[in-house]
Amino acid sequence: MTQPWTTPSTTAPATKLLFLSRPPSFAPRATVTLGKMNHNEEQDHLDALFKQKRALRSRVRKALKAMDPALRSQEDNDIQSIVLKSPWFQSSTGLCAYISCNALREVDTSKLLSEILQNPAKDGHTQVGKRLYVPRVEDKKSHMRMLNISCIDDLVANSMDILEPAPVDGDGNEREDVMQANEPVDLFLLPGLAFDRSGRRLGRGGGYYDTFLKKYQELAKANAWKQPFLVALSYSLQIMDEGIISVTPNDILVDALVSPTGVIPISQAALER
Numbered sequence: 509m510t511q512p513w514t515t516p517s518t519t520a521p522a523t524k525l526l527f528l529s530r531p532p533s534f535a536p537r538a539t540v541t542l543g544k545m546n547h548n549e550e551q552d553h554l555d556a557l558f559k560q561k562r563a564l565r566s567r568v569r570k571a572l573k574a575m576d577p578a579l580r581s582q583e584d585n586d587i588q589s590i591v592l593k594s595p596w597f598q599s600s601t602g603l604c605a606y607i608s609c610n611a612l613r614e615v616d617t618s619k620l621l622s623e624i625l626q627n628p629a630k631d632g633h634t635q636v637g638k639r640l641y642v643p644r645v646e647d648k649k650s651h652m653r654m655l656n657i658s659c660i661d662d663l664v665a666n667s668m669d670i671l672e673p674a675p676v677d678g679d680g681n682e683r684e685d686v687m688q689a690n691e692p693v694d695l696f697l698l699p700g701l702a703f704d705r706s707g708r709r710l711g712r713g714g715g716y717y718d719t720f721l722k723k724y725q726e727l728a729k730a731n732a733w734k735q736p737f738l739v740a741l742s743y744s745l746q747i748m749d750e751g752i753i754s755v756t757p758n759d760i761l762v763d764a765l766v767s768p769t770g771v772i773p774i775s776q777a778a779l780e781r
């Protein structure tokens with residue numbers, strides 16, 4: 509899969525960010541000369557971008573809180589149906605998905621998770637189930653692991669009230685960490701607060717996913733595995749016009765979005781699927 513913008517060598521340096529990040533209409537236009545920022549100016553510029561991200565998060569959180577519950581439920585169903593029918597979901601053998609949190613108004617993943625975990629038998633043939641890994645926050649320094657679960661009852665609420673697996677399963681066995689797995693995952697279903705059609709994704713500000721995705725992409729590269737397909741699930745109101753979402757150096761772009769009206773392919777890999 510070609511995903512040039514996510515390789516470490518092409519990660520945007522701070523001095524080039526102005527090319528990538530048109531300031532939103534409410535932000536003052538930066539007046540620095542490109543390529544000539546000193547360390548302090550670079551840090552000020554980064555601070556301004558993170559400030560724009562915080563402002564956008566707060567706007568989107570408010571809009572999500574105000575969303576009509578019936579519309580939200582309809583969009584949850586539409587998005588999950590689209591995922592269930594997509595060839596990249598159906599053919600996936602290993603995936604990392606988030607456990608949606610209702611209080612955070614995240615796109616529901618419960619139908620997807622039950623489908624993945626039920627491991628159905630069809631036409632008398634037992635299908636090999638998909639391997640599922642879900643997030644577990646280890647500390648506040650952007651460290652998250654993705655652990656294997658085989659049953660939804662394996663989850664307990666963490667301090668942020670998000671369901672996650674204990675490191676050890678009911679039989680006392682350590683859960684498999686996707687970073688230690690022998691087989692790759694081919695699909696990530698990603699949460700977020702805002703997205704755009706160029707693949708930008710605004711998370712909740714912890715840096716957990718960007719940090720994790722970078723490490724996983726490096727692991728895939730080191731093992732000569734195909735890069736995983738990165739798909740974000742988005743309510744209609746979370747899709748922004750281009751330029752609204754600021755980009756900072758560690759951001760990883762997604763390959764595709766799933767909105768209630770369909771899949772929005774972004775990368776070459778997505779266009780080829």
Ligand SMILES: Nc1nc2c(c(=O)[nH]1)N(C=O)[C@@H](CNc1ccc(C(=O)N[C@@H](CCC(=O)O)C(=O)O)cc1)CN2
Binds near residue numbers: 645668670
């Ligand atoms: N379902 C789900 N699981 C996930 C994530 C996620 O975004 N969604 N994460 C993705 O990173 C990690 C956890 N990170 C999180 C970061 C912030 C908040 C949170 O509650 N944020 C509040 C604001 C808190 C504040 O500003 O002090 C919010 O967004 O309303 C939750 C999880 C791992 N697991």
Ligand SMILES: Nc1ncnc2c1ncn2[C@@H]1O[C@H](COP(=O)(O)OP(=O)(O)OP(=O)(O)O)[C@@H](O)[C@H]1O
Binds near residue numbers: 554709710711
């Ligand atoms: N002014 C700043 N300068 C440098 N780093 C910052 C600044 N503000 C926040 N960070 C760091 O950036 C990271 C958050 O990045 P970002 O806002 O892109 O996260 P996100 O994409 O919303 O989160 P996630 O990747 O979990 O979805 C955190 O590790 C945080 O410590």
